[in-house]
Structures are given as structure tokens and as C-alpha cells.
Amino acid sequence: MNFLKLIQPTPTYYLGEEANNQIYIKRDDLLPFSYGGNKLRKAALFFEDLQKADSDYVVTYGSASSNHCRIVANMAASIGIKCVIISTEKGEETLSRLLCKQFGSETVVVPVERVHTTIEKVMQDLHSRGCRPYFIQGGGHGNLGTRAYDLAYDEIKNDEESLGLTFPYIFHASGTGTTQAGLICGKLRHHDDFRKIVGISIARANPYGGQVISDSVSDYIGHCASADVIFSDAYRCGGYGKYDPFVEKTIDRVMTRYGVPLDPTYTGKAFCGMLRYLTEHEICGRNILFLHTGGTPLYHDWMVRR
Ligand SMILES: *Cc1c(COP(=O)(O)O)cnc(C)c1O
Secondary structure, rough: OOHHOOOOOEEEEEEEEEEOOEEEEEEHOOOOOOOOOOOHHHHHHHHHHHHOOOOEEEEEEEOOHHHHHHHHHHHHHHHEEEEEEEEOOOOOOOHHHHHHHHOEEEEEEEHHHHHHHHHHHHHHHHHHHOOOEEEOOHOOOHHHHHHHHHOOOOOOHHHHHHHHHOOOOEEEEOOOOOHHHHHHHHHOOOOOOOOEEEEEEEEOOOOOOHHHHHHHHHHHHHHOHHHHEEEEEOOOOOOOOOHHHHHHHHHHHHHHHHOOOOOOOOHHHHHHHHHHHHHHHOOOOOOOEEEEEOHHHHEEEEHHHH
């Protein structure tokens, strides 16, 4: 299975007027494997590397609602290799967890302070049994993850050309930061000084959150100016997985008006953050791109639980 073949240009189109701006949306949630999303772009590159290394095991970590773990587990099952997921939460029956079970992956649950040593132990055990395990950081972090969105940036340039416009702002949900780091690398590579890439933090606070992104950019291209990283922690609603009534109302409204599922952990929160950011920064009448980073199973989790 060549997962890179799945990475084809995603639909980018005019959504509607929101917060006095023209909002366009890029549907990375529609990438065609395991509900798509930004983790698919990253995992496709990691699995290319894994297949080159002829690994027979993949080891990664993430939460019960991790989109990354779901896609890694699915890809592993698809090519018949084993998958171990290290997680810090007991199995809340999320759709992602159920899917990981369906894919036959093994989940090891440990307290957060033991994640690091558990990963080392699992890797060592596999090596000593003669296996060839491949490790992927949570969220698909690292240079390959950054590369995924450096490449996606070119796709956005093509989208602009076919739509006959430019996006002075790109908004998206920012977590471990490689999606944003990749987009920033693409922007720097093209010298697109006019463009602001605004990551709406769904978990981390500054300065740490922004620092991780500039570190990722530096790792990838050797330098990063702090002005290149716009990581807003103003709309976190208190942290990972938390949200407020405006987020829920907006998810309802965006699904009803546009038929686009958002979720309260990532894209719903980011979409709300974008609307608030545009208003608070008095940005009007511009063409704005919202990058939909996926997470459709989380929309369903929210729907059945609300
Ligand atoms: C992981 C994730 C993000 C954040 O991406 P990072 O590269 O970790 O910043 C955003 N949206 C969704 C749906 C995700 O699963």
C-alpha cells in the first residue's frame, strides 16, 4: 500500500461570510483514508519511511480521542504490521478507541509521568525479541510531520491560483505545532511576506506553545524569526478538550448552514477562535482561509454525548 498516493489536493471553496470576512475552507478532513485529517498527511510520510526501513511494528502515543493514533493503527493494520499505542487515559469509549480496537492495535495505559519510560521499555522489549519497531512521536511530531504541511502549502498556492485570489490569513487548529510549522516553512520558502498563518491553540499556552513551533521550523529549515509564528492562546477555553457554549453553538450552526462537521476539541474551537480573532483584530472584508484539519469521529462522539 502506497499511502502517499492518498495525498491529493483537497477541496477548497468559498464557505460564506463570517465575522465580516469572506471565509474559504480547505477540507483536509476529506482526505481519503480513515476519516482523513492532518494526521493522514503526516502519517503517510512516516509510513513511507517505515516501509523503507522494513519495520514490522509501529509504536506511538496519544489520548483516547487521538486522530493520530487512529490513522497510525489503521495504516499498520492495512499493511499487516503490529501497532502499540501508549496512552495516558483509561479507555473512554471514543470512536477512535473503538476503531483502534477494530484494527487490532494494542493499547498500553500508563500515568502521564511514565509515558517516556514506557515507550523506551516497549521499544527495548520489541528489539530484544528480534522485532524491528518504528517509533512515531505523538501527533506525528518531527521533521516528517513538518514536511507534510510544507508540501500542503504548495497545494494552497495552487488553490489560490485556481480561485483567482490570495489569502492574507490562514487559520487552523494548532496543537503539537507541526501543521503550523510546516505551513510557516512553506510561506518562508515562497517569501510570501504578505501572509499571516494564525494557529489557534487548542491546548498549550504561550510562551511554550509558540516556542515548540519555532523550534520545529528551525529544526526543518535552520532558522525562524519569532514574528513568523502567530500562535494565539486566547481561545483555549481552559485547555485540551474543554470548550464553551459558543463553540457548541458554532458547531451546530456550521453543520446546519454549510454541512461541515466541526468538533469541540480541535476544529470547532479553532473556527470560533478565528471568528473572535477577526473581530478583536478588526479585520474586515478579507479573503480568509480556514484549514479544516479533520477529526470527524470527534464530531460523532460529541453528538452522542451532548
Ligand atoms: C492533531 C490535530 C490538530 C493539531 O495539529 P498539530 O500539527 O498537532 O498542531 C488539529 N486538528 C485536528 C483535527 C487534529 O487531530
